Amino acid sequence: IYGTAWRTEKELGTYLHMLEEAEKRDHRKLGKQLNFFHLQEEATGSVFWHPKGWTLYREIEAYVRRRLETDGYAEVKTPQLVDRALWEASGHWEKFRENMFTAEAEDDRTLALKPMNCPCHVQIFRQGIKSYRDLPLRMAEFGSCHRNEPSGALHGIMRVRAFTQDDAHIFCTEDQITEESVKFCALLQSIYSDFGFDEVRVKFSDRPEVRAGADDVWDRAESALTDATTAAELETTLNPGEGAFYGPKLEFVLRDAIGRDWQCGTLQVDFVLPERLDAEYVAEDGSRRRPVMLHRAILGSMERWIGIIIEQFSGRMPPWLAPVQIVVASITDSANGYAQKVADTAAAMGLRVETDLRNEKISYKVREHSVGKVPFILAVGGREEEAGSVALRRLGSQDQQVVDMMTALSQLQAECLPPDLARAEKLAAE
Template identity: 65%
Template sequence: MPNITLPDGSVRSFEHPVTVAEVAASIGAGLAKAALAGKVGGRMVDLSHRLETDVDLAIVTDKTPEGLEIIRHSTAHLLAHAVKELFPDAQVTIGPVIENGFYYDFAYKRPFTPEDLEQIEARMAELAKAEIPVSREVWARDEAVEFFKSEGEHYKAEIIASIPQAEDVSLYRQGDFIDLCRGPHVPNTGKLKVFKLTKVAGAYWRGDSKNEMLQRIYGTAWAKKDELDGYLHMLEEAEKRDHRKLGQQLGFFHFQENAPGSVFWHPKGWTLFQALINYMRVRQEEAGYVEVNTPDVMDRGLWETSGHWQNYRENMFTTQTEDDRVFALKPMNCPGAVSMFAQGLKSYRDLPLRMAEFGKVHRYEPSGALHGLLRVRHFTQDDAHIFCTEAQMEQECKDVVALILDIYKDFGFENIRIKLSTRPENRIGTDETWDKLEGALASALEHMNMAYELFPGEGAFYGPKLEFVLRDTIGRDWQCGTLQVDMNLPERFDISYVAEDNTRKRPVMLHRALFGSLERFTGILIEHYAGALPMWLAPVHAVVMNISEGQADYVREVAARLRKAGFRVETDLRNEKINYKIREHSVHKLPYQIVIGEKEKEAGVVAVRARGNQNLGQMPLDTLIERWRLEVETKAGSV
């Protein structure tokens, strides 16, 4: 007689084994209709799962994140079902849930077209309307391999063949369609009503560029239509804000094939990039950091000591010299920072030692993963490494968290989520050390009354970490800053300081990045502001334009005074109509345009237009300079 304990603490007793669906029905008809799956002792299961012993059970509906993930996973199977009915020769491969949706990879003899996607989506809607039951089956591995081979599904057979022979495999059947999946899934296709296929792209089999190219169909699925509509609107906005298009339009940067994943910064883009560095230099100096710089290329032995060679080798660029020495372009700045600390004897009086570095790092990213500034192979990190005592560790963590959140406010990011990622399976160091490090991060957040989400197993191989996720103006999340605590690299490099009792002790090492990758943060800023950067960040603050040739000298005089006051201005003295000039410069999203005609010249004033076609009228140049200084100092600027 199983006793089922529900989330509210109430217990329901049954005289015989029951399914999750039957428990939901015993609670109420509304819940039975809304139920998608169950969570038994923290494990997700289908509604058909039988409960034979006393357990804790939560009914999962579309109002929970787990329910939405089930909807999206089931919709990926619905997509594969529709493709197989419409294109029987297509082979299905892998179809996971991703942020805001799902995808499924297919092998097919020709590219899928936009018209194909419309047809597939229509067929998905028909299959959903039919409310086809979805059921789980358990097969022997070899039986499943032979079945998929007989169906011509060679990719699926290869996946199953990689499972240990003694293990059974979980399959899901809906109508004539059968797919490999551990589940759970919705009880019938009628639960899948709100979805949209968004695009098709290329993807290598198993993510390896040496393998054949497949076709990846992306889609999104939601519980409610208004949620889908909101997401599609966000996609439209994101398309308008694409930093790759805006970067070209604004003359910030470009990419080219002979330097994949590396940025060619144009003068305006480099000015923005340097503005970020200069801002961070000031903030770090105020917070007690010193700036250092370490080599870009270092011997393999250093990376073996740090553990990167064993844990990160496939992502590193390497080179071998004539004397057979192997070097690597640094993928991370950490070993260089440890080497800096190791130079000279350190005392407890020197700690905490906060060393910042704008370090160039190089990581091999698959060509298919490269994405403008957001995913590159050569980038700059605003890295810092803090060496401190164990007693100082928690306070240093608090100070870093406070600094990160304050800096993000200056850039217009107020909505910040914090993730705590704990020990991964592939790690270095003892469990005792990991307990201490994870406890320090959690304690720092709790003492600051900061909410956080726990992500077990997602820490770095050398230590747990905090990740700071920013939400931009159109609702997208971006993981940027990180804070990691580490007692493993100091041990591996055998560094120490002289304690108060004259003994040698290991320092704790904090790894900290605020922007993360400056290239990526620049891309995020461009999209967050749709290219209309606030004045304190804008590469060009204003353009000064004449109406006719008679004002050219006054335009030059005004521009010179503004530059002397510290502002970045350009002049436009072309023999073009002023309305043409205004329209053209508006495309470049400058914060201000200054128009000078004969009246302005005679009165010794300027006519000012602010971005967004705001006519601020005439004003003395000194008044404008004070206005701009205040705007820059307060970092004003709307999103």
């Protein structure tokens, strides 16, 4: 049994309202209601993505991929099962073993499902000779990871055992840490803003008690990260002893629509792993040197991020993210052919569209698709077919506009454009 105490009745009221809103927005309830995903005991901690949920997932992934490509990242893919020898060399076996899923191979080798991607990215870096001219090298992966989380700690799709990180590692020189960190922070803040998160706090997590690497290495890493926060003009609060075992980190904390905080992005400076895994490059003077490794993520994991935005938007996704952006609903059976023509035209314009040609009242169809959080409903009947128009209704509005079909679809096409593509289109038009 536990209780809370509040200084004023107003503060208590705010807290109770937040609890009420959190229950309404619960991603587990909305995920089922909107047919996005389900969870079941036979795959505890893993997500069964349904078509609509997987569409949302792929749209987010495509958006992040475009942003990374624009910022000079090269995408890679690394194995799921990796011999324990690599995890021993990296230090993860000693410090993370209890959270790893393992399997025995026929040749008595122990393999582990990767809980993170960083040692595998170092293996790619080590292939072939790298020069200082190759740095910074930005390597990204939508990396599938597994962690043996206790069943009691699992929570919907926000805390799972199988997840995908929007992971990337930047291999650079010490002199490049500040510039790369500033560049990353700008990308991160832009991406958060595109998802509607403009309130971001930053925590500085310094050396933990149990760590790898000598104190002088940690001194350099913490100093470099401090310089980066100054250059990026970030205000930080200290999070003592919460750094990773190989380096200090920044944690980026978002505040959602009902005042809750979510730690999502990270930036970590690592001098240790390149040393342990023998990563090196040829410096300008011909000597062999260790690169610095910047570990960075923006969303954290795809699953958790989707859970967060479901709750942020109460399931009512912005048009660019909505799995179904438009439903074309026929008012009468005789308008079914025209409804299909409107839908085919919308699909050809790159819009995600479905038709509702059932023999039901249009009010029933509108209500059902409104509950399904479809941003735009186009109702068409005999009059609309004759005029080449559609009756446009926006989610949350009782108003209906009768608009020329192509005018309506062109307008909706612009409204459904992802924010990065909308900016690019605007820039091209200037």
